[in-house]
Amino acid sequence: MTTSANERVAHAPDSGTPVFEARDVKVYFGGVKAVDGVSLKLMPGLIYGIIGPNGSGKSTLIGAMTRLTKLTSGELLFDGEPYHNASASSIARKRVARTFQTVRLLPDLDVRDNIRLGADGRQDERPNLLSRILGIGGSPATDDAIDKAQLHGFESFYPSELSYGTQRRVEIARAISTNPRLLLLDEPTAGMNQTERAEISQLMKSLKNDGLCQLLVEHDVQMMIDTCDHVFAMNFGKLIAEGRPEDVVRDPQVQEAYLGRKWREHA
Numbered sequence: 001m002t003t004s005a006n007e008r009v010a011h012a013p014d015s016g017t018p019v020f021e022a023r024d025v026k027v028y029f030g031g032v033k034a035v036d037g038v039s040l041k042l043m044p045g046l047i048y049g050i051i052g053p054n055g056s057g058k059s060t061l062i063g064a065m066t067r068l069t070k071l072t073s074g075e076l077l078f079d080g081e082p083y084h085n086a087s088a089s090s091i092a093r094k095r096v097a098r099t100f101q102t103v104r105l106l107p108d109l110d111v112r113d114n115i116r117l118g119a120d121g122r123q124d125e126r127p128n129l130l131s132r133i134l135g136i137g138g139s140p141a142t143d144d145a146i147d148k149a150q151l152h153g154f155e156s157f158y159p160s161e162l163s164y165g166t167q168r169r170v171e172i173a174r175a176i177s178t179n180p181r182l183l184l185l186d187e188p189t190a191g192m193n194q195t196e197r198a199e200i201s202q203l204m205k206s207l208k209n210d211g212l213c214q215l216l217v218e219h220d221v222q223m224m225i226d227t228c229d230h231v232f233a234m235n236f237g238k239l240i241a242e243g244r245p246e247d248v249v250r251d252p253q254v255q256e257a258y259l260g261r262k263w264r265e266h267a
């Protein structure tokens, strides 16, 4: 179900303090201007999307937001505080979680332990270290993430025993077990069927109800319309359009960037 236009007006993306802001962010790799002057604001509790053809800079922007990728210039702000120069272990960085374009789970750990890798980074999980060494007791953040991602029954499975869609949910569970304020999802549904896509969309909407701000990179138009409150379109490292998903996908510049081909063919 899509959010109505009225609801979107009530959550106008320009009011209040953004959870995240990028100001004129540039990431150049030698002569390649992967991200070339992007400014955007993300408000708490909304789901944002990024569309754009392959090579338009979407993953590089996500890498810059998590500070895994060095900025050439520009500013990143979290809750209004600059963090582009803060230490890699800074709170702001810890409150921004991501999933990668290809699934990255540790093959020798079961589902619960893969998710626990995220939870272990949390201050409030430290008292559980002893019980973990002793092999007793649980991790509330891990249990909570398993709950939210509806992974009950899969806890002791290894990644190779899971469908692609379930592996993705484990990755998302690991990301949310860090208790982020902002979750970045880089093409989480690539290679999924419609049912699995709908599951991811549903999971994102339930996380939104908990107040989590999310940014989704996705090629599937219907998924974007069903899931996102606000969409940005990128081409050649720049934002070329933004607004309601159903408007952005019809924008002539956006259509031209994709050369009129069906969006899903780019996934």
Ligand SMILES: Nc1ncnc2c1ncn2[C@@H]1O[C@H](COP(=O)(O)OP(=O)(O)O)[C@@H](O)[C@H]1O
Binding pocket: 029, 032, 033, 034, 052, 053, 054, 055, 056, 057, 058, 059, 060, 061
């Ligand atoms: N580490 C890197 N070194 C050099 N060029 C890169 C690197 N990462 C990405 N690029 C280039 O930057 C551009 C944007 O890539 P990317 O952000 O992956 O695009 P998208 O995610 O939209 O497909 C592409 O031209 C890509 O080849």
Ligand SMILES: [Mg+2]
Binding pocket: 058, 059, 060, 101, 186
């Ligand atoms: Mg990418």
